[in-house]
Amino acid sequence: IALYIEDFLDGRAVFDAIHEATSSGRPVVVLNVPANDAVLRATQSHTGSLASAADVIQAACAATGATWVPTPRVMVDAIRALRSPLRASSRRVGLLGDTGGFVVVSAGAITSEGLELPPFSNLLRAAIENDDLSPLASARNPIDLVNAATSATWSSIADRVLSSDEVDALMIVGGIGTYTEHGIETAEEAEDAARRLVAAVEQTAKPVVLATPSPTSHVASMLAGHDVPVYRDIEAAARALRLLCDSGEAPGLPRLPATSDSPDAVAGYFASRQLLAARGIGFPAAQAVASLA
Numbered sequence: 001i002a003l004y005i006e007d008f009l010d011g012r013a014v015f016d017a018i019h020e021a022t023s024s025g026r027p028v029v030v031l032n033v034p035a036n037d038a039v040l041r042a043t044q045s046h047t048g049s050l051a052s053a054a055d056v057i058q059a060a061c062a063a064t065g066a067t068w069v070p071t072p073r074v075m076v077d078a079i080r081a082l083r084s085p086l087r088a089s090s091r092r093v094g095l096l097g098d099t100g101g102f103v104v105v106s107a108g109a110i111t112s113e114g115l116e117l118p119p120f121s122n123l124l125r126a127a128i129e130n131d132d133l134s135p136l137a138s139a140r141n142p143i144d145l146v147n148a149a150t151s152a153t154w155s156s157i158a159d160r161v162l163s164s165d166e167v168d169a170l171m172i173v174g175g176i177g178t179y180t181e182h183g184i185e186t187a188e189e190a191e192d193a194a195r196r197l198v199a200a201v202e203q204t205a206k207p208v209v210l211a212t213p214s215p216t217s218h219v220a221s222m223l224a225g226h227d228v229p230v231y232r233d234i235e236a237a238a239r240a241l242r243l244l245c246d247s248g249e250a251p252g253l254p255r256l257p258a259t260s261d262s263p264d265a266v267a268g269y270f271a272s273r274q275l276l277a278a279r280g281i282g283f284p285a286a287q288a289v290a291s292l293a
Contacts, residue, residue, distance in 0.1 A: 001028045002079060005057075012253060015060045019252040022065030027082035029067045031075045032057045065250030067243060074239070077231065081240035084227040086207040088168040088245040091115045094161045095142035096154065098174035102234065103144045106173045106211070109238035115245060117141050124164050131156050141167070150185050151176060151193030151219065158208065159200040171241050173211040173234060176219055187218070194219045198226040207244040211237035 001021055008014055018028050032054065054070075061068040067082065069075045093115050097103035107117060120128070120141045128139040131153055138144040143157060154176055161170055179185045201208050210230045212220055224230040231237040273283055 001026060002031070002075060003028065004031045006032070011060065015064045015066075015253050018061075018066050019064035019250060022250060023252075027067065027079075028065070029069055029075050029078045029082065030057070030061050031069050031072065033070060060253060063250060063253050074236075077236045077240060078243060080231075081209070081229045081243045084207060084229060084244065086201070086205055086227055086244065088207055090168045091245045092118050092167045093169040093171060093241060093245065094120075094167040096145075096157055096161065096170060096172045096174075097142060098145040099147055100144055102173050103142050106171065106234050106238065107142050109235050110171060110241065113238050113242035115238075115242055118166065120161075120164075120166055124160065124166055127160050128157055131160075145174070151179055151190045152185075152196075155193040155196040155200070158197055162200050162204040162206050162208070167206075169206055169241055169245055170208045171211070171237055172208065173237065175214075176210060176212050176217075176223075178212070178214050178217065180219075181214075181217075190219045191222065194222045197223065198228070201226065201228060207241070209237045209240045209244070 001018075003018075005014070018030070021028050058068045060066075067078050069078055091114065093110060095103065095106055095110060095117055097106055110117060118141060120139065125139040128143060133139065133153075134146050136146045138146075143161075145153065145157075154172065154174075158170060158172065161167060175182075180187050180190050197208070208228050210220065210223055210228055211232070211234045212230065213232065214220060215224075215230045215232045220230045229237075229240050231240065270286075270288055273286070277283055
């Protein structure tokens, strides 16, 4: 479910409905532009409504399991990720790339999303190194193939990483989908490697996202059709990976105290405190004094 909302006439009813949807397993993405003077003027001239405070909306989205986004493009990226039924059981992720600079940028994007890139064990590193890596390649997490990869290398290493118990999700960044164009491999070899990667994803039920300069290539489209979200931008892929690692239960909006008849007018600070405390509002301890002594 994708929602564009400028203001809420009954915010609690809206977010209760959102919580009902997310609790049933249906993802909800909410596009709400953060309010500032320009946004307020635009919404008033457009619909006559008032843009709601972004921090309130974001808190309500977090409480009800919805994904808040600030722009239509980020909304589309989020929908692409959340269409996958796979979710990670932790924030431990692996990163597999084929060029040093992109691997470094990707590692920064991943950790900026609050995800973890734990170093691989010696056992897993040795298994990865068995895939005939370049002497300059790194089998640590991140894995950097240093421009010496084919689709077969990708799929084999991805299978090893996903089959381990050291990470619960994987981001791949690099030239998947371009090797055929550059004459490095045949189309049949690329398709076979894509099928092996899809099989690894299905067998482990761990989410994988792909960032590639050729997101519309045949191989990338094959992966996208089998629950592997594909992006051109590294940052978009990292955001998608974070969404697939956010699998915690949402508690819903807190319940407010039951309403009652309007109270009689009260006078004085302590009488007001008592009235508000009776309706669930907490205060620090205080004591009335009559003199400076």
